[in-house]
Amino acid sequence: MKNGRKSFKSLLYLFILVVLVIAGCSSKESANKESEDTKKGAMESYSVGDTFKATEEFELPILYMDQPTYPYKEDWLLWEKIKEMTNVTLKPTIVPMSDYTQKRSLLISSGDAPLVIPKTYPGEESAFVSSGAILPISDYIDKMPHFKDKVEKWQLEDELEGLKQNDGKYYLLPGLHENVWPDYTLIVRTDIFEKHNIAIPATWEELYEAMKQLKELYPDVTPFSDRFEFNSTLNIAATGFGTKAGWGFGNGLTYDKDADKFVYTATTNEYKDMLTYFNKLVEEGLLDKESFTQEDDQATQKFVTGKSFIINGNSQTVILHRTDMDKTLGKDNYKIAKITVPGGPAGQLMSGSRLENGVMISSKAKESENFEAILQFIDWLYYSDEGQEFAKWGVEGTTYTKTDGVRKLVEDVNYNGLNPAGSKDLRVDYGFSGGVFAYGGTTDLLRSMMSEEEVKFQEDMAKTKTTIPAEPPLPFTIEDREQVTLLSTPLKDYTDQNTLKFIFGERDLSEFDAFIKELEGQGLQKYLDLANDTYKKYKESK
The missing domain is CATH 3.40.190.10 (Periplasmic binding protein-like II)
Structure with missing residues (x-):
């Protein structure tokens, strides 16, 4: 009986082994067939330097x-x-x-x-x-x-x-x-600066001093009238102040390297310093309040007709402005140029990906x-x-x-x-x-379609600026991402509203701490906890 049971077990094991082998072969055949089913038209040999041409249309x-x-x-x-x-x-x-x-x-x-x-x-x-x-x-x-x-x-x-x-x-x-490669910066009437021996500003503070001189010389002109609802200028200025704003505000989070955690950007001293600077420009009549609300065409018209001397723009808009100014001011009656982005209290920095x-x-x-x-x-x-x-x-x-x-x-x-x-x-x-x-x-390909003027701008930025490092990622789970949206959207909306109020002087900067308390009342701490818990898990997984 024992021998019979052994024989039966041996046969059973043999049967199972055969089934597994057949299943394995079948699985391989299926995988191979599945792989072949997705290769139609693909080049059998395709590597770096090869020109792709499908073997079948x-x-x-x-x-x-x-x-x-x-x-x-x-x-x-x-x-x-x-x-x-x-x-x-x-x-x-x-x-x-x-x-x-x-x-x-x-x-x-x-x-x-x-x-x-x-x-x-x-x-x-x-x-x-x-x-x-x-x-x-x-x-x-x-x-x-x-x-x-x-x-x-x-x-x-x-x-x-x-x-x-x-x-x-x-x-x-x-x-x-x-x-x-940076593109957006300030475009200025260099002929006006040269006419009055005003140096092209290298920092935001120098820009302030230059605009004060311009205002004295041209009392009926507001030196700086901007477009893009001021979002581009806030973005490029924020870097020099050590913060984020405008187009670059993103999810409102900034990585604090010393504390090894994320903080809410609009609650930092750096953000307050930036607000203080632009509030000063508005209060002294150097920055047009309509910069935050006017249509792009309105801002452009002010610049190309000589009603302002500074505007934000890029390599394409500077060409468009020249086309317009040839008509409005006459080809030989003006000069404009992109200037290197001014530096700020945090230094001569450049952000970008x-x-x-x-x-x-x-x-x-x-x-x-x-x-x-x-x-x-x-x-x-x-x-x-x-x-x-x-x-x-x-x-x-x-x-x-x-x-x-x-x-x-x-x-x-x-x-x-x-x-x-x-x-x-x-x-x-x-x-x-x-x-x-x-x-x-490549940089060569990128610059191959730039004017000599734009290439010089790129070279000057590369020579004078330090690129800030990328922040750590925050890979939120699907469930957390929904919470992030629910929390971050009203926080950003409230930040945007008060950013304008502080700059316009509609809210005194002495109330900045009260503003932070108001953000806390809108779920700020929950948002920060969610972000930093995610960051901690990410670090542990590395």
Whole structure:
């Protein structure tokens, strides 16, 4: 009987082993088949430096933000050349720029989003993670050699760390820059400064002194009248004051390195010092109170007609201002320029990220037979040197020439004032250098489309400024993220309201401590506890 039981057990073990082997083989076959099912059109060998060309043609749906400055055209050379070079026909879903964020959310929520979703800024993808609607792209970076190469070469790992969600993955392919590059700063009437021997200010305090002189000389002029509802100026000024504000206020949290914790930005002494400075400008009639409420066109008109001498802007707006001022003041009757961002009490500092707006990929892409080809295509177009040059400059011999590494627009093509005699526009007539495809890349590529004046501004900023380090990430859980939104939104709204009141003088700065107490009454401590608990867990997981 014992021998019979042993024989039965042996047969049973043998049977189980056979079943497991068959199951394993079946599982491998299934996995291999699943892998093969997603490789249609993909290049078998694809690495850094390779030009992507699908082995079989396919169509790729993509969300396209339509810019009114260069509205979408079906017959752009851009689309034609992408198909010719890559065997990929892009099928754009056109969404106006004004509705892009809302429409993108609706399409993703309804399950109708195209497979490729560009023009997404870091942080905007978080809202779509919990639904599983977008791909955890960090799982597939090994299939994107150009992206991976630039991250390693430019040591962008720390920046990418800030994109990771609570599950340790990131869901956005950001645009990658080799270096931080600032754009927004103050544009000033340099001819007025030169006429009265007023030095171009290097600090905010020097700016104050310069404006006082201007006010004495031109009592009917308010020296500084701003646009962007003052958000850009607050953003660039805050860095020099050691804080955050305006466009850069974000979630309202600032990392305090000495205390190794996050604090609420608007409760700090640095924030109060910044408010005190701008309140002084308003009180003394140096800063136009309408800067916080007026339309951009109103601020521009004041500047281009000589009713103000200082305005915030970037490399593109300075060109637009010159075009207007040629008409309003006469070509030889003014000079304007971007100045290096003034330094503040915290020093000559520069904030900024090397990560740009980027691409989300719909989770549905994983089910596509062309999945790997899609990843290769995105990798080539957005992250290879060749793809980035193509998206920016267009087609060599047609829109530009290249001699000894120097690119130049052909005689009849203009872009942003680089070749003003050109009757055709690189963006409007050809579709290149648009915001959906052309961002990121080497500093050389970035500066190749800048005027000499703008290159000098970039060089001066790089020479005179210290870039502040990135803050630690706060990878909130899905549940916590909902709480963060519920807590941070009213706190920010109340901060914005009182920021204006303090600057306008409608609320005395002696009440700053009372303002902090009011924030505490709106759940500030709960918000800080949530942030610092998340930070603590993140540190422990490292």
